[in-house]
Amino acid sequence: MSQGVPGINPPSEFLDALARSSLVESTVKYGSLAGDIGLRTALQVEMKSVYGQNADVTPDDISVTTGCNMAFFATIMALADPGDEVILPLPWYFNNEMTLTMLGIKPVPLPTYPHDGFVPSAELCSTLITERTKAIALVTPNNPTGAIYPPEVLTSFAKLARDRGIALILDETYRDYIIPGPPHSLFSPSSGELTDWDWRRHLIHLFSFSKSYCIPGHRLGAVVASPELQQHIYTVLDCIQICPPRAAQHALAPLLPSFRPFIHASAMALKERHDVFRAHLPEPWHIGAQGGFFAFVRHPYKGRGSTEVCKHLAEEWGIVLLPAAFFGYSAPGDSLDGDRWIRFAVANVSDEKIRMVCERLKEHLATSAWELHSHRQVLNRDHG
Numbered sequence: 001m002s003q004g005v006p007g008i009n010p011p012s013e014f015l016d017a018l019a020r021s022s023l024v025e026s027t028v029k030y031g032s033l034a035g036d037i038g039l040r041t042a043l044q045v046e047m048k049s050v051y052g053q054n055a056d057v058t059p060d061d062i063s064v065t066t067g068c069n070m071a072f073f074a075t076i077m078a079l080a081d082p083g084d085e086v087i088l089p090l091p092w093y094f095n096n097e098m099t100l101t102m103l104g105i106k107p108v109p110l111p112t113y114p115h116d117g118f119v120p121s122a123e124l125c126s127t128l129i130t131e132r133t134k135a136i137a138l139v140t141p142n143n144p145t146g147a148i149y150p151p152e153v154l155t156s157f158a159k160l161a162r163d164r165g166i167a168l169i170l171d172e173t174y175r176d177y178i179i180p181g182p183p184h185s186l187f188s189p190s191s192g193e194l195t196d197w198d199w200r201r202h203l204i205h206l207f208s209f210s211k212s213y214c215i216p217g218h219r220l221g222a223v224v225a226s227p228e229l230q231q232h233i234y235t236v237l238d239c240i241q242i243c244p245p246r247a248a249q250h251a252l253a254p255l256l257p258s259f260r261p262f263i264h265a266s267a268m269a270l271k272e273r274h275d276v277f278r279a280h281l282p283e284p285w286h287i288g289a290q291g292g293f294f295a296f297v298r299h300p301y302k303g304r305g306s307t308e309v310c311k312h313l314a315e316e317w318g319i320v321l322l323p324a325a326f327f328g329y330s331a332p333g334d335s336l337d338g339d340r341w342i343r344f345a346v347a348n349v350s351d352e353k354i355r356m357v358c359e360r361l362k363e364h365l366a367t368s369a370w371e372l373h374s375h376r377q378v379l380n381r382d383h384g
Ligand SMILES: Cc1ncc(COP(=O)(O)O)c(C=O)c1O
Pocket: 004, 066, 067, 068, 069, 070, 093, 139, 143, 171, 173, 207, 208, 209, 210, 216, 220, 221
């Protein structure tokens, strides 16, 4: 349960189409820097289906990338210079932090807390903005916490980005697992609370075909941003990818709408798996947030850091999980007791395996000599 990968294959129609696409002569050649127009047009149609028919997105707003990590990399290179700052909620998706650090850009941590369900605060974020801040980068549903940021929270971040003249990057790799949608209405012309909003001035949306389309090995993702910013992104993409994989684009483009029932069914199955996990996880293990591919869970053992607990469970109990420390998180208080959070990836295992893991955790509780936190301490920590 350590890796955030889909546990199922894509529909066989896609695999058949991919085999045929690999024989199409044009797919062996370089293609457009922005990605093939067929997939960009098809993605625009899907975005209207996900975000609402008034979502104002055109194929010129879209570039296709070799996966979403590439989308983040190209976006950051287009937006920021060494010495600039980008705000990331903590715990963070480690590849985002690594990209920034490699490029000499400072990742500024925006702490999130268990008592808020690990949803970040725009108010707290506003205190971290300096003249070097180029962007706030949010991931929702989040990796590693699984937290789904409510539309009103995204609106408050959009307002902050608008008022402070910076970019809001939204990585929505797991957006298809929000039931019911839509995840937000930021692609619509200004309405309601968010006045004077022109998404192209501030919003950059990142997407991955790896998760909901179950094709991580075929490396397709996307950046949705203003055509002006896309010009800079193309320059970066020209240097790092030239074009995204062509056979996969060719095969996927006409099939995108036909994936809708498949995506809906896998989102429902994943929701049920989260329910199974919640129902079977033995107390006093405690879920802090859940959504998308992940659950963020606090272990109950006193004086043991999350890394020690994960190492022990992997080596002795055959349960492989990732400790919060891998995601930059050791709060609150930096004490061992604060470092008790663990990411469970629930997407790539069966319901039966989920039950089995929970059984093993129960057995561990019953047989281990490790001391438990008292209920009172647990509650204090929760609200502290
Ligand atoms: C939040 C987030 N963004 C991006 C990625 C990478 O996606 P891709 O396979 O499209 O590069 C992942 C993969 O785990 C992820 O969790």
